Amino acid sequence: MSDTGTYRPLSYFQLMEVTLRELLVEKGLVTEEEIAAEVEAMRNRGYERGSRVVARAWVDPEYKKRLLADGTKACEELGLEIPGLRLLVVENTPEVHNAIVCTLCSCYPRMLLGIPPDWYKSRNYRSRMVREPRAVLAEFGLHVSENVTIRVHDSTADMRYMVLPMRPAGADGWSEERLASIVSRDSMIGVAVPKGPND
């Protein structure tokens, strides 16, 4: 496996990666093929799985009930496996806006949203989101009205949250697929809201 681009000596940490990987391959604990397959799978895993779940919940009230009751099981219904984790889906309403964070590390619903963005893992987001969420959301360009309660959910390794945003006005009669196309990653983290035709 080689990185593209011009030659540069390996950094210490890159050297560690090659070292550990090759040792584990020698010991038969992993294979280069498994690693390459997982890297490819990761590259192709975006947030679209999450968007699909949200769109289904928007068009199917019974599904939404099941999703809010047991996120893990409801995802399995759509063929999305969430191994060993409890997924809690929190619903935005006109009264409550939800957002997620992991103050201790970087826990994130990866199986639905892919690898978290750098800012989600940053010191500043993790520190401030639980203390001054309204100011943080404003930095993201999301101005939440003072009458709306903001609820911030702190994730753990075993319990992941995802936000179920509100369906925007004016998107009535849209197909599930079209609805899924407006559900952004950030709207499922809670730092944005989906934009409808009127926005």
Place this chain on the structure above:
Amino acid sequence: MLERGYHDLGGRPAGEIDRHGHEYAEWERRVDALAVLLWGLKGGPRVITVDEHRKNIEALPPEDYDKLAYYEKWIVSLTQCLLQRGVVTTGELARKMLEVQSRG
């Protein structure tokens, strides 16, 4: 009383959030893949647990916790987990590291 860990960031004063991301390098993706495989999430044996991994990241000295990039912390921690489990030894790591370096 248990002292609050350095990694426990919730509520601490901090600055503006930099929303620019970076494209992950291939070696970073491989570290992630290696972790997922070692946790046994892809059907193979569970060599280490997510909790051990997290514990070893939390155990980094504060200066390293601040200085190391995300996947730099991960590779340090994965190595540490495997040493603690006796899956690899420092001797094996040293030998292999020299071998990799000597390829130039």
